[in-house]
Amino acid sequence: MANYVSEAVIRRLPGYYRHLRELEAEGVTQISSKDLGERMRQTPSQIRQDINCFGGFGRQGYGYSVSELKQEIGHVLGLDREHTMIIVGAGSIGSAVAHYPTFIREGFRTLALFDTDPARIGTSVNGVRVHSMEELPLFLEEHAVDIAVLAVPGDAAREVFDELARCGVTAVWNFAPVDLHAEERGITVVNVHLADSLQTLSYKIAHR
């Protein structure tokens, strides 16, 4: 990566990646900053500025090579390696993550699910076994797990998070409706907050 990449650019990178994947699937091989900007609802100069940030390689009059740019952004995003995941909570959110085709295609491989509900333990979700929470420490000792997906109810989230931290988990994708932060403990967390997104829609409905 050539230069400092700001938080705002990082937030936009997955959008670039998604659009470039779509373009590739449509058979588009070259794209100008103008056309990419129209597609992504951004100005051409914003596009050029963002891509310059990580040392992109557009050529005056030719635009960008879709496959090269996608590969470069995929590399910046860390998508050129496989990630192993466990999902804690085999309810509807945990199942949805285990089934999501984009994650599987992008190399996020779910090794196991964990749950406290005896009715779920021993079953499979999309071919992946649901284990009891008691099996979690040993599983994490025996497997290299890059990401733990936290898909438990809000009132259980902090306790399960602490358990994951004790077991040496270093990255958590949190769907529980609480803010988790643990940079000081060396744990990288991304909080999803589906309700926030629905409330943004509600705001837009109220103010249109």
Place this chain on the structure above:
Amino acid sequence: MANYVSEAVIRRLPGYYRHLRELEAEGVTQISSKDLGERMRQTPSQIRQDINCFGGFGRQGYGYSVSELKQEIGHVLGLDREHTMIIVGAGSIGSAVAHYPTFIREGFRTLALFDTDPARIGTSVNGVRVHSMEELPLFLEEHAVDIAVLAVPGDAAREVFDELARCGVTAVWNFAPVDLHAEERGITVVNVHLADSLQTLSYKIAHR
């Protein structure tokens, strides 16, 4: 609402609402911008500035009343009225939305799900019936639906979106991995993109 509220503030509002709800549940009645800032990982001056934006009412030396501020932000977010929803796509994402307790608590009521899969049609998800897609136009004619949740695979998303638009739907919460925009058709859309969030985590893992 007193003043112009920027996009950045709007994005932060659901976070305020979530933290104020938590504080209320913990029995906290007053909070200073300093304490709220520590909790939300923001500076006290950012907190004061945000709250001033929509005419909040902190008092020097007393801070904010948690319940009044929560009510005010809830009002700005449009959460002081009920919203009716339908969910198109009764797969794992659609089911997760139908089960999500926060939505139900905040007055987002799912009236029906729709799917093309004969194995799903006629079943119930969290007590709500799954209808066939053929029933969609009549259902929308006969029911006041505020929000359609789009939880179909990416390759079906645009077609279903057009069908929803034809049937007069004016707000869509989109989980399909494509960007939908239809402001020019008078439709308010919020795109979720779960994969973007996971890729942000992957970025942070690659660069820590």
